[in-house]
Amino acid sequence: MSDPQPDPAVRQHVLEHRQALVDALLEWLRIPSISADPDHADDVSRSADWFVQRLLAAGFPEVEVWSTPGLPTVYAEWPSDDPDAPTVVVYGHHDVQPVDPIELWDSAPFEPFVRATAYGEELVGRGAIDDKGQMVYHLFGLAAHLAATGRTSPAVTLKVIVEGEEESGSTHFRQLLLDNRERLRCDVVVVSDSGVYDRSTISVVTGMRGMIECQLDLRGPAGDVHSGSFGGAIPNPATVAARLVAALHDADHRVTLPGYYDGVVPLTDRERELIAALPFDESRWLEGARSSGTDGEAGYSTLERVWARPTAEVNGIWGGYTGPGGKTIVPSEAHVKLSFRLVAGQRNEDVMTAMEAWLDDRRADGAVPAGIDVTATFPRIGVRPCLTPLDHPALQSVTRAMARAFETEVLYTREGGSGPEADLADVLEAPVVFLGVGLPDDRIHAPNEKADIEFLLKGAEAVAYLWDDLATTWER
Amino acid sequence: MSDPQPDPAVRQHVLEHRQALVDALLEWLRIPSISADPDHADDVSRSADWFVQRLLAAGFPEVEVWSTPGLPTVYAEWPSDDPDAPTVVVYGHHDVQPVDPIELWDSAPFEPFVRATAYGEELVGRGAIDDKGQMVYHLFGLAAHLAATGRTSPAVTLKVIVEGEEESGSTHFRQLLLDNRERLRCDVVVVSDSGVYDRSTISVVTGMRGMIECQLDLRGPAGDVHSGSFGGAIPNPATVAARLVAALHDADHRVTLPGYYDGVVPLTDRERELIAALPFDESRWLEGARSSGTDGEAGYSTLERVWARPTAEVNGIWGGYTGPGGKTIVPSEAHVKLSFRLVAGQRNEDVMTAMEAWLDDRRADGAVPAGIDVTATFPRIGVRPCLTPLDHPALQSVTRAMARAFETEVLYTREGGSGPEADLADVLEAPVVFLGVGLPDDRIHAPNEKADIEFLLKGAEAVAYLWDDLATTWER
Structure with a gap:
């Protein structure tokens, strides 16, 4: 297989809409949709409404707010005009983390702004990358996909579900999935709430503990x-x-x-090889862990321990x-x-x-x-693990989409943490793949959260490629 | 050796002073000398003063209040007129435990009263047995000793030290001992702040952990x-x-x-034999321990574990x-x-x-x-262990004194707990023996603390015998 090449039409469309993407995100970030704080319940609703309007503007024929006993989820559906096209559920969330410790922020968390960096520009504000930024690039990626292919509906049937309680435990999410299981029937779930290994090591998440x-x-x-x-x-x-x-x-x-x-499920030789290929700096990792020593199961590296054991x-x-x-x-x-x-x-x-x-x-x-x-x-059954094998077609599609957007080889990571993504796999009985462009220095859940604008644009580009790729390669 | 016999003169004197002993104790118990509560500091001082007056009335030529950075200790000295007589330090305390939980008391803790029981009469009130009752019978035991022997000074040189902070950790006691080491020089220490095994098993404590x-x-x-x-x-x-x-x-x-x-120091065969001779009711012991199972070092019985290991x-x-x-x-x-x-x-x-x-x-x-x-x-060096061997002459004197008073065989116990008594042994470099008449159902540190009046009288009798016995048998 030749190296995956970017599509000039997709790239041009995305780059032309750079300012529109930034403006949209700045607007959304001004809504302090902190789900953990009951005082911000109205803001979470406003945030849902904001995204509803954007989805309608993007062309989704069906857009709904799903209320829960807690905070609202946004749902949108856009069927492909190809009846054989695969159906994709896109998952993200529109609520954000609290801002404490507020005194460590350089600016007001909900007065987002753009500033220059050594790499280009970044957008600073609570939710910039977790997860509003990643939802916004989906809108622009879909637009680029439609524009570049000249389609009036997406190449895959899209079902977008954007939760409002992810940062406060996804309390009602599993029940929402169970209640809407038929509606959400799909072939693959694309989760956009993750990141790459580092700025120069582009990677895709394959599973979560x-x-x-x-x-x-x-x-x-x-x-x-x-x-x-x-x-x-x-x-x-x-x-x-x-x-x-x-x-x-x-x-x-x-x-x-x-x-x-x-x-x-044991790590395969190939997986271990690819994990070993990641540039791992133990002293830097320990800094993140705030520990002065590593420890754990004999026979495994640090990354294997946190990702796969x-x-x-x-x-x-x-x-x-x-x-x-x-x-x-x-x-x-x-x-x-x-x-x-x-x-x-x-x-x-x-x-x-x-x-x-x-x-x-x-x-x-x-x-x-x-x-x-x-x-x-055991107070609750907890969150299930999920893993998509390296040879799964959907994972290969995501890999190609990311490779085209970033014009580089794509490696694989996993998440050591646990999230509602696994409920998607479990309830919807579909493979979950991750398309995300967060960076390890994005300060998620911390003061001065930011998103690199170039990475958001790459995310949009990858989305455009992914819909095309899935439509072309998917075998029902 | 024939069975030790009571001395009719001692017994008669003690019995004749039964009401006086009860009245004295009732009076002292009305002073709420709670050392753990700073609001009662004045009461602890009043309690010290009360005992000073009683010691003077009893005939002690030297009586002092020793102030500490905390609460006052009472000190009294009465030299024997026999220059070769052994010197005895008597230890007890005049402070009492707090009264919580107050709602579980049948009466006001500091309004003591006498009531009939199946065995005779008991005196109910905070401090009745721990430790005011045991100090009061020392006064009456000494009086009986003097009356029965016709002496004008005790057969042993007495140094009485009655602490005011025992129930709040004896914070300043060790320093007080160090500061007055010369003054307190002695041959033996008699601690009266302990009890017998049970109503029908008279025993003497030989050590503390x-x-x-x-x-x-x-x-x-x-x-x-x-x-x-x-x-x-x-x-x-x-x-x-x-x-x-x-x-x-x-x-x-x-x-x-x-x-x-x-x-x-290992348990001797004789000690193990005597411990095994005590009527031990495991289910009753477990009730006291509030536990549903015993556990501990292999090869030892429950009593051996708490007393000697x-x-x-x-x-x-x-x-x-x-x-x-x-x-x-x-x-x-x-x-x-x-x-x-x-x-x-x-x-x-x-x-x-x-x-x-x-x-x-x-x-x-x-x-x-x-x-x-x-x-x-280690926040402090802690409390040292103490143990007086079974064949120690002072312990044998106490054993005989108790045997005469109670007209029964005397067994041995130890205390699993730790107390300032060990500091006496350590600082004064003297053997410590225990003369105490508490009963396991006296509810020390608990609501409705009481003392059996018959046991207080036996305590007085034992004191009278002990001074005589030590004077007679002690070899310098």
């Missing part, structure tokens, strides 16, 4: 008791909690839940006296908050049953002695 | 970081804290600090997110509060050095990986 949270509650004596009178002769729930946490990993830092790794992490532990000075007690209770990051091939439900079996084993081996009651609670 | 507290502070990433982005690839301080706590005991529940057991106990553990819901972080810090109960033969200082060596071992074996910083802080 899932997550399930668990709380261990340990109860020992019916109240705190005196450690002089009873210490050394009754079991201490804090000690037992510690013993459980310590037993959760083996010497190779592998999670000891029975069968935990059974279904795990499941974990068990202590998010919090507490029990007994934690104030100033001392209090010589055997505490009555101890608690541990755990979260398990899961990878493709693992089922959230299996973690729940494995934990019960594991606790039974700990009771049997004496780690949990008589006199200590342990319960494991 | 010491204690040293330690805080482990673990620092990982410079701030909490996202467990999706970094989890599984950097060390988690909460996990490492748990690993340390888990490693602190081996499979036999023995503490793993290097050399921890090196100096431990050292421990390492987690008093508190915390790190990461501990609020409602979840927060998927790798926490920045974790902390553990530990306390070590020590037994005779262990030096508090050695625990400090052993902990450092132990942490070095944990760094070497990988339990503490690079990226986690651990420090161990």
Whole structure:
């Protein structure tokens, strides 16, 4: 295959609309659609309405606001005139993160502006890249696609769903998907809420880890008791909690839940090769991690550990006296908050049953002695992992689209985190691919969030190529 | 040796003064000398003054109030007219515990009263047995001793020290001892702030565990970081804290600090035999411990574990997110509060050095990986253990005195807790023996504290016998 080449017509259209794209984004960013803050509920609605108007202006024949018990989602549909064209759901969100710590912003978070950088220009403001910027380039990419191909409807049937609660936990998103499953029926989901490896290493995300949270509650004596009178002769729930946490990993830092790794989709040699090809600067990565050392499962690199391997992490532990000075007690209770990051091939439900079996084993081996009651609670089923294999046609389409836009080889990354994207794969039973142009220095969720304008334009270009590519190569 | 017999003269004197003893105690108990509550500082002073007057009335030629940076101690001295008589320091305290939870009291805590019981009469009020009751019977025991022997000064030189801060940590007690070391020079210390095994098992305390507290502070990433982005690839301080706590005991529940057991004075066969002779009701003991199971060092009974074996106990553990819901972080810090109960033969200082060596071992074996910083802080040297061997003459004197008063065989217990009594042994370099008549159902530190009047009278009788016995049997 020859190197993918850009389409001059697409590129020209995108470049001609550079100012329009910037102006649109500046306008949207002035709406402080912070979903986590109830005081901004009206702003989230205004933000939805703003995008509705833009979708209508872009030509979408059907545009709706889907209300939820929480904040509104925008939905739009534009059928291809080719009845055999594949159907694509595009996912993004129009809510933004809170602005704290406000004092670290160089400017007002919702008074966005453009400034020059060493690389061109950037647009600064809350939501610039996460995720309004990525939704805006979809509008311009679609326009370029239509203009360059001379079509009056897109080459693929588009269903755009833009959520209003992504930054506050996507509380109602899964139910919304379930309620509109038929409406959202599709062949592939394109998520635009991600980034590339770095400015000079263009890449595509192939998967995300899932997550399930668990709380261990340990109860020992019916109240705190005196450690002089009873210490050394009754079991201490804090000690037992510690013993459980310590037993959760083996010497190779592998999670000891029975069968935990059974279904795990292993990294292929090719994937490991491509991950190794990424320019990884450990000291810089550690800076991001704010840690002075790496640690983790034996036999895997740092990137493999965070992208492709499941974990068990202590998010919090507490029990007994934690104030100033001392209090010589055997505490009555101890608690541990755990979260398990899961990878493709693992089922959230299996973690729940494995934990019960594991606790039974700990009771049997004496780690949990008589006199200590342990319960494991999983407050919710959590988020599922998702992964699209390297040879999946949709992923290959995205790869080509990005390669044409950026005129470079495209590598692959994954997300260590977990998001509602996996619900799309799960509920809609469709492969999820990621098309995103964020940069690691975009300061998402942090003060002075920004988007590189050249990257937003590349995003628009990649969108135009992707619709064309999917329409051409998709085999139903 | 024939069974020790009571002295009719002593007994008669004590019984004749029953009402006087009750009246004196009722009067003292009306002074709410709560040392932990600064609002009651004046009451603690009034309590000291009250006892000063009683000591003067009892005939002590020298009575003083020793002020401290905190609350006052009462000191009194009465030399024997026999220059070869042994010198005895009597220790007790005149401050009392707070009264919370006040709503569980049947009457006002500082409006003491006498009521009938199945066994005779009891006196209810805060401080009835802990420790004003035990100080009052010393006054009457001494009077009985003088009356029965026809002496005008005690058979032993008495130095009475009655602390005002015992219930709030004896903050200034050790320094007071150091400052008055010469004045307090003695052959033996008699502590009257303890009890018997139960109503029908009369016993004497032979020792107390010491204690040293330690805080482990673990620092990982410079701030909490996202467990999706970094989890599984950097060390988690909460996990490492748990690993340390888990490693602190081996499979036999023995503490793993290097050399921890090196100096431990082992239980003799005779001691184990006598402990086993105590009527031990495990289910009742567990009720007191509020636990549904026992646990501890292999090879020892429950009483041996709390009385004669050292421990390492987690008093508190915390790190990461501990609020409602979840927060998927790798926490920045974790902390553990530990306390070590020590037994005779262990030096508090050695625990400090052993902990450092132990942490070095944990760094070497990988339990503490690079990226986690651990420090161990010992806020104070703590309280030393004390133990008087069964064959010590002073202990034998106390045993005979108790046996005469109660007309029964006397067994031995120890205290699992730690107290300023050990400082007496340590600073004054004298053996400490315990003469106390508390009962396990006296509700010390709890609502409706009480003292059995018959037991207070037995205490007075035992005091009278003890001074005589020590004077007769002591070999300088």
